[in-house]
Amino acid sequence: MRTKKTLPLAGLLAAVALTVSACGADSGSDSPVTQVSAEAGSDKPGTVLDQPFEKPDLVLTDTHGKKYDLRAETKGKPTLIYFGYTHCPDVCPLTMNNLAVAKKAVEQNKQLTQAQKDSLRIVFVTTDPQRDTPAALGTWLKGIDPDVVGLTGDFSTIQAGARTLGISIEAPKKEKDGKIVSMHGSQVIAFSPKTDAGYVVYGEDTTVDDYTKDLPRIIEGEKP
Numbered sequence: 001m002r003t004k005k006t007l008p009l010a011g012l013l014a015a016v017a018l019t020v021s022a023c024g025a026d027s028g029s030d031s032p033v034t035q036v037s038a039e040a041g042s043d044k045p046g047t048v049l050d051q052p053f054e055k056p057d058l059v060l061t062d063t064h065g066k067k068y069d070l071r072a073e074t075k076g077k078p079t080l081i082y083f084g085y086t087h088c089p090d091v092c093p094l095t096m097n098n099l100a101v102a103k104k105a106v107e108q109n110k111q112l113t114q115a116q117k118d119s120l121r122i123v124f125v126t127t128d129p130q131r132d133t134p135a136a137l138g139t140w141l142k143g144i145d146p147d148v149v150g151l152t153g154d155f156s157t158i159q160a161g162a163r164t165l166g167i168s169i170e171a172p173k174k175e176k177d178g179k180i181v182s183m184h185g186s187q188v189i190a191f192s193p194k195t196d197a198g199y200v201v202y203g204e205d206t207t208v209d210d211y212t213k214d215l216p217r218i219i220e221g222e223k224p
Contacts, residue, residue: 045211047200053164053166055074056081056161060158061151074121076144078190078191078221079120079122081191082187083185085128096124103120106219109216112216119219121149123148124149126151142202167184171187187203189201193220
């Protein structure tokens with residue numbers, strides 16, 4: 001049974017500082033419109049938390065239609081988790097493409113062993129499970145990075161898991177004008193392979209260069 005969790009103060013402050021995206025689509029179009037609120041500025045690409053987040057206890061369905069236990073499957077592996085959805089026009093695909101490009105750059109890093117490079121897990125959890133079926137997720141991620149783990153499942157379960165990380169998401173809603181609007185936090189959480197705790201939070205303004213610089217240290221379980 002899932003219990004209510006009190007978030008660490010550092011995590012709450014980080015979550016408050018980050019953006020929430022409002023993504024919507026006209027009923028007759030597959031091209032949603034996104035409005036993003038301003039983010040509290042910072043010179044650092046990521047915020048290292050004094051009190052890391054516990055990894056969400058999520059058991060969902062992957063792009064092959066198989067059960068995926070997030071904690072068990074990513075135990076002891078450097079893991080980046082992002083909550084978003086495939087119909088998002090810019091924030092989600094930009095974030096995932098930035099991660100994919102940075103991952104490819106890191107794969108060429110001769111300072112890391114092949115085993116370390118292969119250990120990295122990037123997990124995309126949909127906030128729109130009704131439309132993001134395993135097949136739809138698989139098709140979308142294939143165009144970005146087929147190695148990314150795409151997960152879907154019951155919305156309430158996904159929402160509760162996101163909440164433990166200070167990430168706010170809402171179920172997509174159809175407005176009077178026919179637009180489908182969805183709200184979701186835009187942060188990426190990095191989990192250490194040493195502790196399995198989420199200790200770095202990245203906002204939507206994080207660039208490819210930022211991720212490329214930080215990923216080697218995250219893979220090694222160090223502070224970026």
